[in-house]
Amino acid sequence: MVKKVAILTNGGDAPGLNAVIRAIVKTARTYGVEAYGYIEGYKGLLNNNYVKLDLQGNASGLLNKGGTIIGTSNSTNVFNYKVVNDDGSVEYKDLSDICVKNIQEAGFDCLFTLGGDGTQKSSRDFSLKGVNCIGVPKTIDNDVAHTDMTFGYNTAVSVAVEALDRLHTTAEAHHRIMVLETMGRYAGWLALESAIAGGADVALIPEIPYDINKVVDKINERRARGKEFSIVVTSEGAMPKDGTITVKKTLNDGSGLDNIRLGGVGEKLAGQLEELTGMVARNTTLGYVQRGGSPSAFDRVLSTKYGCKAMELAMAGIFNVLVTYKNGAMSYISLEEVVGNNKKIGAASGNTKESNIRKVPMDDDLIKVARNLGICLGD
Ligand code: F6P
Numbered sequence: 001m002v003k004k005v006a007i008l009t010n011g012g013d014a015p016g017l018n019a020v021i022r023a024i025v026k027t028a029r030t031y032g033v034e035a036y037g038y039i040e041g042y043k044g045l046l047n048n049n050y051v052k053l054d055l056q057g058n059a060s061g062l063l064n065k066g067g068t069i070i071g072t073s074n075s076t077n078v079f080n081y082k083v084v085n086d087d088g089s090v091e092y093k094d095l096s097d098i099c100v101k102n103i104q105e106a107g108f109d110c111l112f113t114l115g116g117d118g119t120q121k122s123s124r125d126f127s128l129k130g131v132n133c134i135g136v137p138k139t140i141d142n143d144v145a146h147t148d149m150t151f152g153y154n155t156a157v158s159v160a161v162e163a164l165d166r167l168h169t170t171a172e173a174h175h176r177i178m179v180l181e182t183m184g185r186y187a188g189w190l191a192l193e194s195a196i197a198g199g200a201d202v203a204l205i206p207e208i209p210y211d212i213n214k215v216v217d218k219i220n221e222r223r224a225r226g227k228e229f230s231i232v233v234t235s236e237g238a239m240p241k242d243g244t245i246t247v248k249k250t251l252n253d254g255s256g257l258d259n260i261r262l263g264g265v266g267e268k269l270a271g272q273l274e275e276l277t278g279m280v281a282r283n284t285t286l287g288y289v290q291r292g293g294s295p296s297a298f299d300r301v302l303s304t305k306y307g308c309k310a311m312e313l314a315m316a317g318i319f320n321v322l323v324t325y326k327n328g329a330m331s332y333i334s335l336e337e338v339v340g341n342n343k344k345i346g347a348a349s350g351n352t353k354e355s356n357i358r359k360v361p362m363d364d365d366l367i368k369v370a371r372n373l374g375i376c377l378g379d
Pocket of ligand 1 (some may be wrong): 012074116139140141183184185236261262291
């Protein structure tokens with residue numbers, strides 16, 4: 001019998017987190033279940049820091065609210081936790097048993113883990129330790145395996161498209177090349193879909209290592225047609241053929257998805273394109289505006305569907321699964337299926353035996369559409 005559940009939001013935030021929380025808490029109320037939230041993701045679980053979620057109080061008015069009312073943490077891996085000893089030395093320890101004890105003592109019958117790949121990996125590991133976990137796939141990167149769309153992604157695309165509309169007018173006015181660097185980590189969904197929706201001329205994604213000369217050819221071909229400006233969208237994870245991904249910073253010991261921060265490829269590209277075309281080029285790195293603020297109408301509905309389904313699964317006693325959105329319907333799949341393969345994460349992995357990270361397949365409609373439109377994909 002499920003009587004008491006806890007929610008945690010972990011990893012980089014995404015629009016729709018609060019809408020999922022709201023949907024879980026409301027559905028819980030319908031079933032007579034109490035809902036709680038751990039503060040700052042797995043960090044709260046480790047520190048036993050949680051609050052009751054009250055629809056008359058702290059959990060009211062959440063549908064359109066950005067961020068997460070219970071906070072998040074994106075470098076806390078309790079299975080490999082950074083501990084600084086008294087003598088200043090650093091050790092990485094598995095502190096997950098403390099978390100399991102905290103859940104048991106609080107009497108939570110189910111833990112909802114709202115997060116991306118790293119979060120779900122820990123959720124799978126807690127499941128293996130006997131905790132009843134249900135994951136909900138959150139990320140603006142849209143790179144979680146077995147689900148067609150994560151919540152937050154649609155809003156992030158809309159933000160990038162608004163930026164592209166604005167970059168278009170200034171690019172045209174100044175006869176410039178405008179580069180827009182989007183987030184997305186090792187998957188190109190966000191960059192590619194934004195490029196199509198925003199009418200870009202070039203879209204560079206991690207799945208297709210680019211040849212800078214092909215980009216130059218595209219810009220020159222446009223100039224020959226009298227188009228004195230070009231719009232280039234690059235995913236932060238895009239990399240040149242025979243080159244490497246641009247890493248901005250490595251945190252902790254660099255292990256795990258959340259400890260490598262990508263960024264900087266847009267600036268590099270703008271410099272190179274200026275040199276190779278003789279045109280003026282500028283870069284805009286969109287950054288955190290992509291994941292801040294209010295969720296789109298689509299994401300509000302998707303998040304609500306995710307939250308309701310998660311609570312329904314708990315009531316049905318179906319645990320250790322990720323809620324999915326597949327072919328237009330809500331469903332679920334085992335957490336093992338989602339993250340079990342993720343031994344190797346990085347630019348070269350994805351949709352492979354070593355990693356389930358969902359990358360853009362080469363036969364995806366977005367790729368076909370881009371090619372049909374003449375958008376240069378750098379190859
Ligand atoms: O996974 C979501 C995301 O926003 C990525 O697109 C981006 O690479 C990363 O998080 C940034 O993480 P941080 O919050 O650590 O800077």
